[in-house]
Amino acid sequence: MSDRILHQPSDIQQLALADLQSLYQRFQSSEQGLTQVQWRSNLNRYGKNQLPIETGEWVALRFLRSFLSPLSLLLIALSMLSYLTGEHSGALMIAIMVFLSTILTFTQEYKSNNAAKKLIAMVSAKTQVIRDGVELEVDLKDLVPGDVVHLSVGDMIPADVRLISSKDLFINQASLTGESLPTEKLSTCLNSQISSPYDWSNLAFMGSYVVSGMGSALVVRTGQGSFFGQLAQETTKQVKQSTFDKGINQFTWLMIRIMLFMIPTVFLINGLIKGDWMEAALFAIAVGVGLAPEMLPMLVTVNLAKGAISLSKRKVIVKRLNAVQNLGAMNILCTDKTGTLTQNEIILEKHIDVDGQDSVQVLDYAYLNSHYQTGLKNLMDVAILKHVDVHEKLHDDNTYQKIDEIPFDFERRRLSVVVRKNNERDILICKGAVEEIFSCCQYAESNGQKIPLTPEHLANLKTVVADLNEDGFRVIAIAVREDAASQKPYSTTDESDLVLLGYVAFLDPPKESAKAAIESLQASGVQIKILTGDNEIISRKVCHEVGLPIRDVMLGAEVDALSDEQLAARAMNVQIFAKMTPQQKARVIRLLRGEGRVVGYMGDGINDGPALKTADVSISVDSAVDIAKESADIILLEKSLLVIYQGVLEGRRVFGNLMKYLKMSASSNFGNMFSMLGASALLPFLPMAPVQILLNNLLYDFSQTAVPTDAVDSEYLSQPREWNIKGLARFIFCIGPISSIFDYLTFGLLWFYVKANSLELSPIFQTGWFVESLLSQTLIVYVIRTGKIPFIESKPSLPLVLMTLSVCTLGVFLPYLAIGHYFQMVPLPEIYWIGLIFLVPCYLILTQLVKTWVIKHSGVL
Numbered sequence: 001m002s003d004r005i006l007h008q009p010s011d012i013q014q015l016a017l018a019d020l021q022s023l024y025q026r027f028q029s030s031e032q033g034l035t036q037v038q039w040r041s042n043l044n045r046y047g048k049n050q051l052p053i054e055t056g057e058w059v060a061l062r063f064l065r066s067f068l069s070p071l072s073l074l075l076i077a078l079s080m081l082s083y084l085t086g087e088h089s090g091a092l093m094i095a096i097m098v099f100l101s102t103i104l105t106f107t108q109e110y111k112s113n114n115a116a117k118k119l120i121a122m123v124s125a126k127t128q129v130i131r132d133g134v135e136l137e138v139d140l141k142d143l144v145p146g147d148v149v150h151l152s153v154g155d156m157i158p159a160d161v162r163l164i165s166s167k168d169l170f171i172n173q174a175s176l177t178g179e180s181l182p183t184e185k186l187s188t189c190l191n192s193q194i195s196s197p198y199d200w201s202n203l204a205f206m207g208s209y210v211v212s213g214m215g216s217a218l219v220v221r222t223g224q225g226s227f228f229g230q231l232a233q234e235t236t237k238q239v240k241q242s243t244f245d246k247g248i249n250q251f252t253w254l255m256i257r258i259m260l261f262m263i264p265t266v267f268l269i270n271g272l273i274k275g276d277w278m279e280a281a282l283f284a285i286a287v288g289v290g291l292a293p294e295m296l297p298m299l300v301t302v303n304l305a306k307g308a309i310s311l312s313k314r315k316v317i318v319k320r321l322n323a324v325q326n327l328g329a330m331n332i333l334c335t336d337k338t339g340t341l342t343q344n345e346i347i348l349e350k351h352i353d354v355d356g357q358d359s360v361q362v363l364d365y366a367y368l369n370s371h372y373q374t375g376l377k378n379l380m381d382v383a384i385l386k387h388v389d390v391h392e393k394l395h396d397d398n399t400y401q402k403i404d405e406i407p408f409d410f411e412r413r414r415l416s417v418v419v420r421k422n423n424e425r426d427i428l429i430c431k432g433a434v435e436e437i438f439s440c441c442q443y444a445e446s447n448g449q450k451i452p453l454t455p456e457h458l459a460n461l462k463t464v465v466a467d468l469n470e471d472g473f474r475v476i477a478i479a480v481r482e483d484a485a486s487q488k489p490y491s492t493t494d495e496s497d498l499v500l501l502g503y504v505a506f507l508d509p510p511k512e513s514a515k516a517a518i519e520s521l522q523a524s525g526v527q528i529k530i531l532t533g534d535n536e537i538i539s540r541k542v543c544h545e546v547g548l549p550i551r552d553v554m555l556g557a558e559v560d561a562l563s564d565e566q567l568a569a570r571a572m573n574v575q576i577f578a579k580m581t582p583q584q585k586a587r588v589i590r591l592l593r594g595e596g597r598v599v600g601y602m603g604d605g606i607n608d609g610p611a612l613k614t615a616d617v618s619i620s621v622d623s624a625v626d627i628a629k630e631s632a633d634i635i636l637l638e639k640s641l642l643v644i645y646q647g648v649l650e651g652r653r654v655f656g657n658l659m660k661y662l663k664m665s666a667s668s669n670f671g672n673m674f675s676m677l678g679a680s681a682l683l684p685f686l687p688m689a690p691v692q693i694l695l696n697n698l699l700y701d702f703s704q705t706a707v708p709t710d711a712v713d714s715e716y717l718s719q720p721r722e723w724n725i726k727g728l729a730r731f732i733f734c735i736g737p738i739s740s741i742f743d744y745l746t747f748g749l750l751w752f753y754v755k756a757n758s759l760e761l762s763p764i765f766q767t768g769w770f771v772e773s774l775l776s777q778t779l780i781v782y783v784i785r786t787g788k789i790p791f792i793e794s795k796p797s798l799p800l801v802l803m804t805l806s807v808c809t810l811g812v813f814l815p816y817l818a819i820g821h822y823f824q825m826v827p828l829p830e831i832y833w834i835g836l837i838f839l840v841p842c843y844l845i846l847t848q849l850v851k852t853w854v855i856k857h858s859g860v861l
């Protein structure tokens with residue numbers, strides 16, 4: 001068995017139990033990492049660190065595969081059938097059309113997918129590896145077994161790895177095991193009797209991420225060979241299905257059902273009436289092909305990709321194309337606070353004791369805590385560590401030595417570092433959210449005295465902090481406990497009987513763009529909610545500053561006290577959720593979605609991972625931790641929040657253009673159904689030659705490729721746009737029959753005035769209907785694309801005008817061109833054109849009137 005697919009339990013066991021040196025040997029590596037030469041050789045041997053779904057396929061193969069769609073196969077069969085019945089030119093024409101329409105679909109889709117992939121590559125995850133003894137940053141996919149990688153907080157585990165060293169390394173394996181609590185990983189194997197491979201203490205697996213601590217590790221399995229790769233093969237990657245996806249599916253099935261009804265019906269009617277069963281079969285299949293929504297998947301992709309590309313110009317990278325549409329449908333945006341609503345920079349403004357006096361001691365201890373903790377250094381730690389002068393003062397001799405640490409978690413909201421001073425005493429320094437620190441304190445230090453914390457005293461302290469919060473300061477409390485030096489490891493139970501020393505206070509001003517962005521979002525129908533781990537007072541202050549009115553506030557503890565139903569009902573009216581844990585954030589989002597809302601979530605921390613995964617559309621920023629970027633659908637490369645508003649508009653625009661296509665093709669198909677059935681029953685010949693139906697369809701498809709370029713009215717952009725099947729149905733039932741009426745009028749014109757009323761003259765009839773049908777189907781886009789008066793109140797895009805006009809011109813001249821002959825077309829008499837000049841505008845005007853009426857009475861654009 002090749003080394004590439006090693007998934008036997010015994011193999012895992014071996015990877016866990018083997019000694020490190022033999023593993024280095026197995027992969028030709030060492031502590032210095034791989035050499036460049038060996039890396040290349042391992043790459044050839046094991047392949048890229050990619051999952052099969054991500055690996056590309058040959059372009060030529062994909063092109064050939066696109067011929068295998070049911071529709072192309074049907075057309076190819078049709079072409080052969082024509083050939084067999086002696087219709088050689090017809091067969092050739094159909095073959096050419098299959099080819100053209102496949103090229104059209106393929107190139108459009110290929111271009112879009114490629115553009116989308118390039119965007120993803122811009123934000124693809126990187127990882128720190130050691131090669132030739134030098135540390136470098138490489139793309140995740142270039143990792144091979146034998147590479148030595150560095151792991152730090154927030155990093156995704158890039159492949160399956162065996163730990164070489166670790167320091168308080170905790171890993172969250174929820175995406176593999178469902179277990180949301182982090183597991184500690186070490187360089188040693190603690191237990192050889194384990195029940196699940198995930199329990200090996202010295203192995204970590206792709207798909208999990210580092211919650212706290214740091215370490216280094218040897219890559220042992222990559223890509224498909226990894227555990228995650230195998231999971232991904234078994235359960236194809238879980239894709240969030242939105243109402244939009246469901247709607248598109250419903251629509252496609254509706255069209256297919258119409259098709260399945262029409263093909264046999266048309267076949268029977270024509271066969272029975274005209275007696276030529278072969279011709280009836282060709283005709284019926286052509287009708288079916290005409291009805292098939294073959295352009296839909298391509299147009300969806302092209303539209304979404306166009307949205308994604310236009311967003312990328314504003315430095316917004318869309319990782320999952322469908323997110324563009326979800327952005328347009330989003331009616332609630334939840335966000336965390338620090339770094340997303342507020343600036344990415346926090347300034348340490350005060351370090352004070354419990355009486356509010358400046359205190360050097362408080363800053364010193366805060367510094368020691370931030371300096372020695374190995375978890376993620378968040379913005380507050382960074383702000384503390386900016387005080388280099390403190391560093392020099394504290395570290396000019398060997399006064400302090402780190403002994404242990406108790407890492408941060410989002411339930412405790414505090415973290416402790418234990419340092420040994422002068423080799424004599426252990427000092428546990430705890431820093432964290434104010435209430436969470438108060439709950440561990442028995443004493444406070446006031447004027448150098450250790451005094452017991454009485455309830456009155458505590459109440460006083462709380463008002464001091466609240467005052468600071470109201471002035472816009474983020475406050476973190478510092479508490480310590482001194483003990484005799486000891487050998488025992490420290491744990492969370494040691495965070496008790498602490499002495500409160502004071503506070504560090506930070507200014508965390510909102511982003512400049514936040515206010516304008518929030519105002520625009522609210523004005524366009526998107527509610528904003530803040531879901532933060534921070535406290536209520538400071539969150540209120542931020543809301544106030546960014547102009548977010550507050551009706552109701554909930555705390556994490558209250559969230560837990562309510563049942564799903566109760567919480568769902570209340571959550572709708574809450575603007576601030578404070579003191580939230582990661583799981584509580586995700587729960588609120590899940591419940592809001594359950595209320596039928598399309599919910600977005602924006603966050604940048606490890607604690608935002610579950611919420612990002614739960615939301616319909618998840619947004620993160622480039623500076624976010626790996627796990628947040630990995631979970632997000634959309635990444636903002638720049639700090640401005642206004643781009644989110646622009647993204648929302650783009651999403652609505654994309655949706656609007658897709659709806660234009662759906663409305664048009666559905667109503668014209670619906671109308672065509674009546675026309676085809678009636679004409680088949682009434683006429684002694686076919687109303688249109690099969691090859692003409694196909695050509696008509698192809699030309700119409702061409703004209704539709706310009707729809708994604710079209711402008712969308714500002715009225716349409718003013719509200720979240722979601723799939724609305726009722727509105728669509730109403731539209732189809734009102735507009736569809738109008739096209740049918742005009743088809744019948746054209747039949748009348750051709751039969752009674754042009755007098756194409758015999759089998760010999762049927763080519764005139766057929767050509768006549770071909771031209772009318774093409775013009776009416778193509779030009780109606782001008783009416784359907786807007787709720788207003790076409791051209792006067794709403795202008796279509798230039799490419800759309802050019803495309804539709806060229807298709808129509810071609811349709812008008814075809815009967816006079818040599819090539820028209822291949823499509824069984826003949827020149828049309830003057831009286832036909834006179835009639836057509838009257839009919840087509842009447843059709844457009846009547847549709848405009850009915851459309852205005854429908855919109856007025858249903859309120860649906």
Ligand SMILES: Nc1ncnc2c1ncn2[C@@H]1O[C@H](COP(=O)(O)OP(=O)(O)OP(=O)(O)O)[C@@H](O)[C@H]1O
Nearest residue numbers: 336337338378381413414431432433532533534605
């Ligand atoms: N490194 C740290 N040291 C001490 N306390 C911390 C640290 N990180 C976070 N805290 C405390 O935990 C609280 C919640 O953490 P954090 O602010 O990261 O949560 P959040 O949900 O991401 O909120 P935010 O909206 O501020 O981003 C903070 O308000 C702070 O009191």
Ligand SMILES: [Mg+2]
Nearest residue numbers: 336337338605
């Ligand atoms: Mg945060």
